[in-house]
Amino acid sequence: MFRLNLKIALRNLWKNKGYSTLNIFGLSIGLAGFIMILLFANHERSYDTWNSDAKDIYRISIKWGPGQEEYSSSPAELAPALKEVLPEIVDYGRFYVWDMKQRLVSKDKNENFVDHIMGVDSSWFNLFPYKFIYGDAKTSLLSANQIVLSQKTSELFFGKANPVGQSLLINTKDQYVVSGVYEEPNTPEHMEHDGFVKKSSPGDGWGNGNYYTYLKLKEGTDKEAFVRKLNQTFKKLPIVKEDQGLKEVEMFLTSVPDLYLHASSAQDPTKRGNAKIVTILVLFSSLLLIIACINFTNLSIAQSVKRAKETGVRKVLGAARSNLITYFLTETGIQCVLALLLALTIAEVGMPVLNQLMEVKLSLLSYSNPGQLIIQLSLVMTFVVILAGGYAAFFLSSYEPVKVLKGNFSRGTGSLWMRKTLISVQFIVATVFMVALMIIRQQVTYIKNQDAGFKKDHVLVFKVRKGDNRRNFSQIKERLLKVPGINAVSRVNYYPGVKAMQVIDRDFNGGKVSNLSTITVDFDYFKVMGMPAQRGRVFSDKFATDSNAIVVNESAVKKYGLQKLIGSKWINDRVIIGVVKDHIQKGMETAAEPTAFVVEGRGTNSADHVILKMDGANTQVTLEALKKVWTAVEPFPFQYTWLDQSFAQVYVQYIRLDKLFNIFTYVTLAIAVLGLFALASFSVQERTKEIGVRKVLGAETTDILRLINKSFLVLVVIANLIAIPVAYILSSNWLSGFAYRTSITVWPFVFASIISVLITVLTVSLQTFKTANAKPVDALKYE
């Protein structure tokens, strides 16, 4: 039976080549979009999944007091103290914030900058059990001069050979011996690493959260209960009873697999994904798929008249309804499989576009977890077959043979209503997509044109690698300023776009100044950045006292009530000499934070980046000259970034979203038009006789066009009425996540409605015109 079903189904598909192609093509586009997004979502959710222990490993984050931000770093002393009193903690591992710097690694003449060598506990590999190709994880980090390399880094210096026992020179002075090489795991991780060394400090005291602490708990430990116990136990520690600063500490745990998408702490060095965007993408690609299924259903039902006779005959030959449902589902199944094959091809071809947009490297053919993908795709295909074929099968198998076989069969109004509803749903989704696209675009434009509070063009940033060069910077600055085309030179640690920040709490006049972001700069910083003083003045090397002064931004003035204090002493005995406008530091989601600027000196962090402004003419020549000067100062390869490019990273994900939505919207519209086209063509066929009669009665072609269009326009108008509030709620919800956001105007809604109406009229008229324009006699002969 199955073989015959298959054969008949194929013959049917072949007979209706045109519609079969439309059917399969429409479905495959929806599927392709879905598969591509699925790959991306899988990738985003696969972070740290290589490590089967990861769900029992948690990172501690800390709020130092009520109302404070949650920080991801903690003191080194915390983990050992906790392990002593909490039996649930099996092991812990920490890495040291000051070890996270870029290093110049050399093997004889082979010199390379290596970005991510982490300084960790020797127990690190108990928590993160990388597969060692060479060496032994247990003994690899026992002494301070051992280094473990990733396979990639090892190959950079040693090729494929076993490097264990060989030595490497780091930052031109420290000798390290390679003690192991590990294979990079096949899933992405929340921390980037090219190698590991033993952390360079045993601890900086309870007051300094300079470590990132990971606890490995006993398998199956309940997180919520453990967090409660953790905080209670912590309060009873002797050190906490002595130290007032620790009294109000509250600790939180984030499991390692959650760090990438769900970590909520500030100042996090981990890679951060955006769970919201992943959800939005999965949601919208599912919508796309559902639309494609709806389209499929619509086209199938539209053809049902042709199948009605067959159904009736089969019934009187003794077919039960279940036989027929199986048969129709087989037919749908074949089409779905063909669509899947086509979709996989489209997805594989389209993947580079997505890769480029989302900055990932995904491919169907070399996918890291094919098993998962196959299971997911089988589930999706089952769902698609049922969704796309289910209604048609149910609908077709319900024909009463007596009605069909008498030959005067006409479709019941029930199916027409169903199809009209389905078309409306398609247009609801299409309109929502259009509105969403326009609002996303508006927001992206808004972000791009948002006054960042500084001038970012022709500003170059590069790192100062030697401390001496920072201390003697004024001479170097003279030399840099002599380069033609360089207008101003300064230094800074956290330039805009850098997510890290020094945040301090100080006592002042008996009150507390908390959560003050502090940026260390050099003189002329505000000249380089084009940030004039709003009140007072900015740092100048003409005033010797400025190295002990402070400049604040407007938010700081507002938060700490500094209006009257300008010109007088504030925290750390620093005089507030001026106020600058707020600038955007971390991104569009966070409003400007209260920020203070200080000149590098004793007790400040180091301003370890040179930042300079060029005049923009002959950039290439200036750059060459600059390179010559700087490599004379520091004999390392010269690496730099342009501020406008690095700052663009803070909103690059929204530009991507915009581009993705572009694709989504066009594909959805295309599928909706396909569905409309088919429904219009069938509706015209069905009404051929009516059209003929009307023409004989004196109707003109335009009257007929108006008549047919009217029934479709009603659907589109209803669809728009439903879509507009939905789109409004969705987009205002999305926009509320931004501190800097555009306002929603009426225009996206108006445009989307006009476009959907125009598309409908065009499609339906195109389909109707031939019939409407034909001689009525042909139409009347038709029966």
Place this chain on the structure above:
Amino acid sequence: MIELKNIEKYYANKGVKSYILRHVSTIIKQGEFVSIMGPSGAGKSTLLNILGMLEEPTYGAYEFMGEDVVSLNERKRIELYRNHIGFVFQAYHLIDEMTVAENIEAPLLYKKVSSAERKSRVADVLDRFNMVAKKDLFPNQLSGGQQQLVGIARALVAQPSIILADEPTGNLQSPQALQIMELFKKLNEEENITIIQVTHSEVNAAYGSRILHLLDGVIKEDIAVPQGV
């Protein structure tokens, strides 16, 4: 074999009943060849549909092989289709996407006959109807008469005890129509298959053994056909 008691069929439209069949009572025995005749709108097709369980009477009792079928559930009815009833239609109603052989095979599939037996029974029937050469053709490649032959072959292959035919020759020219009628007569006489046909033609009716004349939903005449005409 068939017993109708007081069958009524009407449609109620705004409280007005329009009758299709009234007080139809009759008994049809195994091996009879009955022709239902009457003018258009007399209720012939409705009566045949009721006999074929494609429609339900509004009122009355219908026993098929001693079983009350008015209240029969779908599963039982499908069983009857599979084992006892063969349909032949005026418009042939072959499945366009199936070849001649596949069309004939279809009822056996639903009856869950084994593959080997299906093959042999289809081959038998094809042979008997002289259609072996045409077995791989599609219906639209055949003439009307040939299509109707396939239709009858399909009705016969499941070895039904009764064939219900709704104007089987209505779309055919007379030489072909005669051929079909001869076939019906032969089936009736040689294999003792009960045949009930609806027809307009006196000539066709004469092949049968009994004629039911319907007028406005009522059986006006029930006459035996003198044999040997």
